[in-house]
Amino acid sequence: MAPLTRTETSRSVIERRAFSWTWLGVAPFFLFVAAFLIWPTLSIIAQSFLDQERRLSLQNILELGRPFIVSSYVYSLQLSAVTAIGGGALGGLLAYAITIGGLPRPLRDAVLSFSGVASNFAGVPLAFAFIATLGQLGVVTQWLRSVGINLYPAFSLYSFWGLSIVYIYFQIPLMVLIMGPAFEGMRREWREAAESLGATSWHYWRYVGLPILLPSILGTMVLLFGNAFGAHATAFQLTGGGSQGNVVTILIGAQISSDALANPGLGNALALGMIVIMGVCIGLYTWLQRLSARWLRS
Amino acid sequence: MLKRFWSWFWFIVGATYFLVPLYATFDFSLRARRGDLSFAAYANVLNDIRFVESFWFSLQTALATIAISALVIVPTAYWVQLRLPRLRPVVEFFTLLPFVVPAVVLVFSLARTYSRTPLTDSREGLWVLLVGSYVILSFPYMYRAVDTGLRSINIHDLTEAAQSLGAGWFTILARVIFPNVYVALLSGAFITFAIVMGEFTIAALLAQPAFGPYMNRLASSRVYEPSALAIISFALTWAAIAALQWIGQGSQARVAGPR
Numbered sequence: 001m002a003p004l005t006r007t008e009t010s011r012s013v014i015e016r017r018a019f020s021w022t023w024l025g026v027a028p029f030f031l032f033v034a035a036f037l038i039w040p041t042l043s044i045i046a047q048s049f050l051d052q053e054r055r056l057s058l059q060n061i062l063e064l065g066r067p068f069i070v071s072s073y074v075y076s077l078q079l080s081a082v083t084a085i086g087g088g089a090l091g092g093l094l095a096y097a098i099t100i101g102g103l104p105r106p107l108r109d110a111v112l113s114f115s116g117v118a119s120n121f122a123g124v125p126l127a128f129a130f131i132a133t134l135g136q137l138g139v140v141t142q143w144l145r146s147v148g149i150n151l152y153p154a155f156s157l158y159s160f161w162g163l164s165i166v167y168i169y170f171q172i173p174l175m176v177l178i179m180g181p182a183f184e185g186m187r188r189e190w191r192e193a194a195e196s197l198g199a200t201s202w203h204y205w206r207y208v209g210l211p212i213l214l215p216s217i218l219g220t221m222v223l224l225f226g227n228a229f230g231a232h233a234t235a236f237q238l239t240g241g242g243s244q245g246n247v248v249t250i251l252i253g254a255q256i257s258s259d260a261l262a263n264p265g266l267g268n269a270l271a272l273g274m275i276v277i278m279g280v281c282i283g284l285y286t287w288l289q290r291l292s293a294r295w296l297r298s
Numbered sequence: 299m300l301k302r303f304w305s306w307f308w309f310i311v312g313a314t315y316f317l318v319p320l321y322a323t324f325d326f327s328l329r330a331r332r333g334d335l336s337f338a339a340y341a342n343v344l345n346d347i348r349f350v351e352s353f354w355f356s357l358q359t360a361l362a363t364i365a366i367s368a369l370v371i372v373p374t375a376y377w378v379q380l381r382l383p384r385l386r387p388v389v390e391f392f393t394l395l396p397f398v399v400p401a402v403v404l405v406f407s408l409a410r411t412y413s414r415t416p417l418t419d420s421r422e423g424l425w426v427l428l429v430g431s432y433v434i435l436s437f438p439y440m441y442r443a444v445d446t447g448l449r450s451i452n453i454h455d456l457t458e459a460a461q462s463l464g465a466g467w468f469t470i471l472a473r474v475i476f477p478n479v480y481v482a483l484l485s486g487a488f489i490t491f492a493i494v495m496g497e498f499t500i501a502a503l504l505a506q507p508a509f510g511p512y513m514n515r516l517a518s519s520r521v522y523e524p525s526a527l528a529i530i531s532f533a534l535t536w537a538a539i540a541a542l543q544w545i546g547q548g549s550q551a552r553v554a555g556p557r
Contacts (some may be wrong), residue, residue, distance in 0.1 A: 025377035026385065029370050031436075033392050036430040040407035041399055047410075094312035101305030111312070117539045118316060120489070121532055123498050124513045128528035129319045132326035137521075139322035172315065201301075230400030233498035237514060249402045249499075256409050256503050268410070271403045278398045 029180035031220045045275065048268035060265035064273060069251070069266075073273065075160070076229055076248040083163050084224040087171025092217060094172065100186060108110035112180060122170040123233035130157060130238075158238055166234060171224045178223070182216045182292070212292075219288030226281035230274070248274060320532065331350040339526035343516075348443025352512035356501075359425075360494035363432040364487045367440045370433070371420060372483065375444045378474050380453055393437040404431055405500045424504045431500050440486035441446055448475075453520065484540050492538035 051057040063069070098108040133140050134157050141151050156162050186209065194204045232249035239246055248270065255267030330339035344348050378385050396404070408427050409418060417423040453475070460470045476483075498510030513531070518523045 005328065022377075022381050024531075026374050026382065026389070027484065029374040029389065030392075032430075032433065033372055033395075036408065036427075037395060037399065037404065037434050041404070043411050044403075044407040090308075090312060090315070093308040097308040097312075099306035101308075102302050103305050103309060107309065111309070113539075113543060114316060117532075117536050119554040120492050120496075120535050120539065123494065123496055124517075125528040125531035128524040129323040131517075132528070133319040133322035137326075139325050140318065141555055160534075169315065169319065172312065176312075226397070229404070232400070232402040233510070236498070236502075237517065248310070249400065252406050252500065253402050253503055256406055264410075267406065271406055274403050275399060278400060282394075282398050287341040 013087055026203040029110065032148040041275070042270050044271050048265060048272045051265065052263075060263075060269040061272075063263065063266050064269050069270070072246055072248050072251050075246065077277075079160065079167065079247065080225045081165060083167040083171050083228045084221045086164065088175050088217070088221040088224055090168065091172040091175025092179050092220075095176045095183055098176075099183040108180075111176060115176040117173075119170055119173035119177060122231070124237045126166060126169060127234050127237035130162075132215045134153070134162065134165070163235060163238060166238065167228050167231065170234075171228065174224060174227060175220055178220045179217065182213060182220075186212065215291035219285045219292065222281050222285045226278050226285070229281070230278060303524045317346055323525045323528050323532075327522060327529055330522040330526075339522040340471050340530075342520075343523050343526050343530070348512055352509045354509050356495050356497075356509035359429060359432065359506075360491050362429050363436055363494050364490050366429065367436040367490060368483055368487070371437065371440045371444050371486075372476060372479060373471055375441060375448055376453060376471065379445070379448050380457060390439070393441040396435050396438060401431070401435065401497075401499045402503070404434065405503045409503065428500060428504050428506050428508075432490075432494050432497070433498075436486070436490040439489045440483075443482045443486035446556060447479040450482075451478050452477045481545055485545050488542040488545075495534060495538075507519050 046067055048060045049056060049058070051059050064073075094111065097103055098111045130138075132138055134151070134155075135141065136152055138157075144151055190212075191204055194208050199207070202207050229248065231247075232253060235247045236250055236253070239250065252267060252274065255264075255270065288295070319505065327339050328335040330336060330342065374389065385529075406425075408431060412418050412423075414429065415423070417427055431437055456474050457470060457480070460474050465474070495509055497508070498514060501508035502511040502514065513524065513527050516527065
């Protein structure tokens with residue numbers, strides 16, 4: 001018995017050493033992520049539960065109830081919802097049109113390539129583009145004026161609806177890029193099977209197509225929601241970064257320079273609120289993707 | 299027939315939404331000289347020393363970001379596939395975290411956490427924070443690109459072959475793995491390039507003289523030059539994405555960077 005035990009021990013020692021060396025291979029990655037992402041984020045989350053004297057307190061969280069903060073969260077949530085639904089609907093229809101809608105193949109490739117560019121065309125230059133289009137002196141504004149329609153002052157690019165129109169510009173291509181492959185994953189046999197049973201186009205979409213695609217559509221819209229909720233540069237350029245009655249990201253950005261005047265814990269709590277909302281979005285997205293993966297090949 | 303009609307209808311609606319602002323911006327950018335169309339706005343922008351400086355600054359930042367990201371991601375993705383396959387979901391999770399933590403929250407956390415350290419008290423320190431955040435933002439694209447690239451080659455055989463010829467880990471990575479994932483790496487690099495060149499939030503909040511903040515400041519003093527910049531910026535994004543698609547990763551969905 002004795003020699004056998006010895007061999008076993010020595011083998012497990014070797015394995016243990018190999019184990020620790022193996023882990024060393026991914027250490028640089030985890031150290032980097034820890035230093036530049038995990039540690040700062042966790043410390044912000046932790047600090048939002050501490051008061052000025054570093055005692056445990058819910059004071060910062062309760063401060064989120066201040067009217068201007070609540071209205072800012074409501075504004076951001078509404079903006080994200082409107083642009084996720086609007087961009088999702090338009091992008092979804094466009095994705096349908098270029099995949100199984102029967103348009104020529106080159107159009108599909110052109111739209112997909114363009115979407116790759118347009119989904120990355122955001123922030124400051126996108127704001128410039130819309131100022132040149134729908135601003136007071138914008139090309140479309142001027143053109144409408146020449147045919148007798150005055151957009152201003154009823155409409156403003158710097159208002160809620162103006163901002164929504166700009167955000168939808170980067171939401172549509174994202175929806176196209178994700179839903180395009182999903183539409184292509186729909187199998188021809190499903191439709192043929194439905195038709196052989198006497199289903200009309202309406203029946204097919206109502207009882208087969210839509211139920212299969214629904215998790216994917218909803219999931220992508222949730223992603224668009226988070227995408228708009230985290231946006232900062234576009235809104236900053238259009239609204240000038242004032243701290244009142246504005247999107248949450250601008251409120252947080254304004255907190256960086258102003259920790260001397262205001263309550264530093266408030267910024268932490270604002271950031272915590274955003275992380276929670278984004279976390280819920282990504283969690284929901286992952287869950288819905290898993291549901292849709294059962295059906296779609298892509 | 300009806301289906302065809304609606305397809306064309308939605309295609310035209312989408313194309314209008316996409317193209318009208320681009321056309322308007324281009325049109326607007328040509329009107330710097332009253333009464334005629336000219337490229338004067340472009341000339342003004344390109345001759346502005348602050349344009350050249352901020353562009354050069356962002357270019358250096360982008361190259362540093364890509365280099366560091368590649369040096370961290372390639373060995374990690376290689377090692378995870380070779381030895382720690384169980385760790386893949388964990389690494390994937392960490393590379394996807396930048397989607398949960400928006401850029402503005404990331405820069406806020408970094409500025410708060412490292413306040414009153416050399417990282418925030420010196421110019422070099424702030425640049426380190428800037429590059430560090432960009433590397434984090436590049437991880438989702440770089441990791442996915444490299445991971446896919448590694449899957450298409452047989453890293454187990456390549457590693458064993460190299461080892462049997464007496465190569466150490468450094469040699470294997472530098473002379474076997476890197477050259478083999480070079481193309482995949484490039485596709486991650488181009489998307490990172492596009493993101494860093496246009497990024498505003500992190501650069502502005504860390505008070506860095508980058509291209510994004512320069513564009514933002516220009517808008518307060520000029521009328522036509524910003525649209526010329528928007529066109530230049532669009533062309534730059536287009537070039538980066540075209541290079542990426544040309545490399546052959548095709549239309550794999552790109553979830554875009556910070557806005």
